[in-house]
Amino acid sequence: MPTPxxxxxxxxxxxxxxxxxxxxxxxxxxxxxxxWVLDAAVARVEGSxxxxxVVDLATHDGKFIARGLWNSASRLRVRxxxxxxxxxxxxxxxxxxxESAVALRRSLGLDARDGAARLVNSExxxxxxxxxxxxxxxxxxxxxxxxxxxxxxxxxxxxxxLVAPRGILLRGADRGLAKLEGLQLxxxxxxxxxxxxxxxxxxxxxxxxxxxxxxxxxxxYLDQRDNRQAxxxxxxxxxxxxxxxxxxxxxxxxxxxxxxxxxxxxxxxxRATALAKANAELNGAANVAVETxxxxxxxxxxxxxxxxxxxxxxxxxxxxRSRATAEDALRAYHRINRVGVDLLDPGGILVxxxxxxxxxxxAFLEMLGGVAxxxxxxxxxxxxxxxxxxxxxxxxxxxxxxxxxVIARVA
Ligand code: SAH
Numbered sequence: 001m002p003t004p005x006x007x008x009x010x011x012x013x014x015x016x017x018x019x020x021x022x023x024x025x026x027x028x029x030x031x032x033x034x035x036w037v038l039d040a041a042v043a044r045v046e047g048s049x050x051x052x053x054v055v056d057l058a059t060h061d062g063k064f065i066a067r068g069l070w071n072s073a074s075r076l077r078v079r080x081x082x083x084x085x086x087x088x089x090x091x092x093x094x095x096x097x098x099e100s101a102v103a104l105r106r107s108l109g110l111d112a113r114d115g116a117a118r119l120v121n122s123e124x125x126x127x128x129x130x131x132x133x134x135x136x137x138x139x140x141x142x143x144x145x146x147x148x149x150x151x152x153x154x155x156x157x158x159x160x161x162l163v164a165p166r167g168i169l170l171r172g173a174d175r176g177l178a179k180l181e182g183l184q185l186x187x188x189x190x191x192x193x194x195x196x197x198x199x200x201x202x203x204x205x206x207x208x209x210x211x212x213x214x215x216x217x218x219x220x221y222l223d224q225r226d227n228r229q230a231x232x233x234x235x236x237x238x239x240x241x242x243x244x245x246x247x248x249x250x251x252x253x254x255x256x257x258x259x260x261x262x263x264x265x266x267x268x269x270x271r272a273t274a275l276a277k278a279n280a281e282l283n284g285a286a287n288v289a290v291e292t293x294x295x296x297x298x299x300x301x302x303x304x305x306x307x308x309x310x311x312x313x314x315x316x317x318x319x320x321r322s323r324a325t326a327e328d329a330l331r332a333y334h335r336i337n338r339v340g341v342d343l344l345d346p347g348g349i350l351v352x353x354x355x356x357x358x359x360x361x362x363a364f365l366e367m368l369g370g371v372a373x374x375x376x377x378x379x380x381x382x383x384x385x386x387x388x389x390x391x392x393x394x395x396x397x398x399x400x401x402x403x404x405x406v407i408a409r410v411a
Contacts, residue, residue, distance in 0.1 A: 010150055014090030016056040017066060020078055024060040032082065033396035035128050037078035047333025051182070052150035054089045069147030073182025079128040079145055094151065095129075095158050095217065101125040101132075102162050110390050113137070116210065117390040118200040118222050119163070123400045124392035129181075132159065133218040135199045135210050137166040140218035141190065148180050156190040167192035171218050187213065204229045206252055206283050209275065216246060216272070223250060223387035224315065227353070227405040230383060231313060232258030234349045234407065238310025241302070241343065242266070242334070243295050246286070249275030250313045250351070255285035260311070262287045268294050299339040312340040313351040320356035329356050330367050337368060341375045341410055350379070350408045357402035364404045384409040 011017065026041040037057060049055050049070040057066045057078060067089060081089055101120045110117035113136065120132035129145020138158060143149045156168045168190040186258075198209040203225055210219040215261035228249045235258030242251040245265035254260040265280075265288055267273050273292045280288035291298070295316065298319070314336055320329030333354060340350055354364050365381070374381040385405040393400040 004016055010052055012090060012148075014054055014088035014093065016054045018045055018049040018070070019056045019058050020045050020279075020304050021058050021062070022060055022065075027059045027065060030057060030065045030290075033080075033083055035068070035080040035394075035397055036076050036399075037080065039075050042077055042136075051330060052147040055109050067147070071146045071181060073146065073207055075181060076145075079147060081128065083127065091154050091158075091386045094155060095162075097125065097127050098155070098158050098162055101127065104392065105134075105390055108389055109314065112202065114200075114202045116203065116208075116220065116225075117326070118223060118296065119159075121391050121400070123394045124399040126394070128393075128397075130155065131218070133220075133222055134163065134165070135212060135219060136201050138195055138199055138212060139163065139165045139168040140171050140212055141168060142171050142218060143183070143185065144181065147220065149183055149185060152190060160191050165192060167194050169177040169194060169212055170214075187334050200282075204253070204257065205247075206256060208247060208249065208252070208279050209282060210247070211275065214271070215275075221246060221249060223317075223355075223403050224353070224405070225390075226388045227343075227385050229257065230258050230385060230405075230407060231311075231349075231351045234258070234351075234382075235260040235311055237261050238265070238349070239308075240311040240313065242313045242315075243299065243340075244268075244315045244317070245276050245290070246272045246315075248279040248290070249289075251276060251288050252279050252283050252285055254311070255279045255280070255288050255312075260287070263289070264309075265290045265291050266295060268292065295336065299343070303339050303342050307343065308345050309343050309348065310345055311349040311351065312343050313353075314340050315351075315353040316339075318356050319354070320358045323358045324393075326356070326358045326363070329354075329359050330363060332365065332368050333359070334371060337371045338374060339397055341371055341377060342378070344410045346411060348410050349382075350406075352406050352408070354404045357399060359403050359404075361401075365406065368406065368408065378411040380409045381406060382409055 023043040056069045066080040068078040116135045118245045131142040133140045212219045232253040235254035240254045240260045240263040242265040249261045251265035255263045255304040270292045277290045319332045320326045387403040
């Protein structure tokens with residue numbers, strides 16, 4: 001696998017070096033501005049683009065549709081970045097897109113120096129394949145497209161200029177994705193200096209330590225920021241179970257902001273539970289107990305031991321990697337939610353999440369309907385939430401909508 005660093009830098013002009021011709025009748029999604037051209041839709045390529053080069057997309061009879069970046073190693077052959085023939089994919093365009101992304105977060109009030117927010121959300125910010133998270137004075141970048149990897153120098157220089165962080169770190173892409181794109185990117189420092197230890201960021205008045213070099217994702221689950229706050233509003237006086245707690249975001253919000261009676265936070269990773277413990281202490285939450293255990297076993301053990309809670313939070317990792325595994329994922333969601341409901345007192349609150357993009361919101365809600373039926377206890381949906389507004393979703397690429405967070409009351 002070539003490292004993107006070994007590839008020549010893309011031509012600065014941003015002009016196409018080749019034209020990708022679609023098969024007949026395959027152009028419709030792109031007239032709808034969908035940004036992903038799969039290999040199966042491509043009839044032929046006129047020219048010989050290198051991976052990451054600028055190409056035009058044309059109908060089978062040669063009419064311009066869009067302009068994007070080529071990757072022969074990916075099933076996602078072309079990622080589209082403009083549908084206007086006069087727009088070139090040069091540094092000025094990337095800069096304008098980054099400026100627009102930064103301006104959105106500023107307008108959302110998510111630009112406090114000691115705060116954290118997603119600055120760039122891939123297709124949601126018209127920058128397919130690029131994710132940038134800001135944690136205080138540092139940025140963590142993830143690239144999921146080879147074409148973005150080839151442009152990392154200019155992208156990080158622009159980010160330095162626009163946001164002036166102390167350092168920008170590259171976090172290696174998800175291993176599965178990396179394989180799909182033919183990308184091999186070890187973690188490294190792109191600009192400035194790396195933090196010496198954890199970074200401390202503020203979220204809705206609480207403080208969380210984030211490990212930028214070792215943590216999951218880019219170090220923290222920013223997408224759940226507002227959901228942690230929403231859950232906390234129901235926690236008052238309740239005994240709370242935070243299952244799959246990672247660094248304790250929900251647990252701490254419920255204990256401190258929500259004034260829960262007590263919280264039991266559980267995660268399978270001891271690194272995660274160490275972070276959760278530290279974050280509970282940092283926020284003076286003495287009533288948070290943290291335990292390292294497998295969620296499936298722990299849920300069964302709590303139920304069999306006759307334990308009851310006033311609130312159960314379930315925020316598991318992605319159960320479905322693709323549509324093919326969505327059914328299996330739904331069975332796993334059913335299983336944990338069924339036990340979650342069994343653990344709740346009458347009138348208890350279930351906060352249940354799914355970050356599997358291939359499990360639709362409707363399918364997730366129907367699964368919960370099945371749980372209510374099997375448990376013989378009506379479930380009332382109080383809030384059906386998603387990721388926060390710093391995770392925008394493009395109306396032309398609904399694949400970007402992945403997070404479900406349902407708050408429900410159990411009879
Ligand atoms: N709620 C967290 C994010 C949870 S991410 C927050 O707000 O920050 C999902 C978590 O599930 C990860 O921390 C992972 O370590 C944990 N996990 C994955 N499989 C698990 C299992 N079988 N048992 C317990 N925890 C598990």
